[in-house]
Amino acid sequence: MALPTAKPPDGAVLFKQQCATCHTTNLSDAQRQGPPLVKIVGRQAGTVEGFHYSPGFSKVGFAWDDGKLDAWLANPQAVIPGAIMAYRQAKPEVRAAIITYLKDLN
Numbered sequence: 597m598a599l600p601t602a603k604p605p606d607g608a609v610l611f612k613q614q615c616a617t618c619h620t621t622n623l624s625d626a627q628r629q630g631p632p633l634v635k636i637v638g639r640q641a642g643t644v645e646g647f648h649y650s651p652g653f654s655k656v657g658f659a660w661d662d663g664k665l666d667a668w669l670a671n672p673q674a675v676i677p678g679a680i681m682a683y684r685q686a687k688p689e690v691r692a693a694i695i696t697y698l699k700d701l702n
Contacts, residue, residue, distance in 0.1 A: 607697025652678030665695045
């Protein structure tokens with residue numbers, strides 16, 4: 597008997613389960629531990645007005661794209677030394693689903 601085809605991970609569900617405790621997806625909700633992630637793709641890192649970023653963000657000079665987001669979700673401190681984010685996601689398919697969801701918010 598063949599196994600059923602696995603469904604790809606749902607980015608919105610994964611975001612809610614793994615990211616929404618610290619991040620919102622709109623600017624009208626109260627800020628949480630992390631900055632809101634609406635329109636993150638293409639945005640300069642560390643630039644949400646009114647959010648207090650960890651010291652490492654003062655030295656970055658890049659905009660968030662697929663590659664930076666993927667690296668960030670895999671190991672935030674490797675992308676921005678001194679960043680305060682404990683979450684790490686080892687599974688590329690989970691990172692891809694979350695990034696796709698974030699891109700849909702743009």
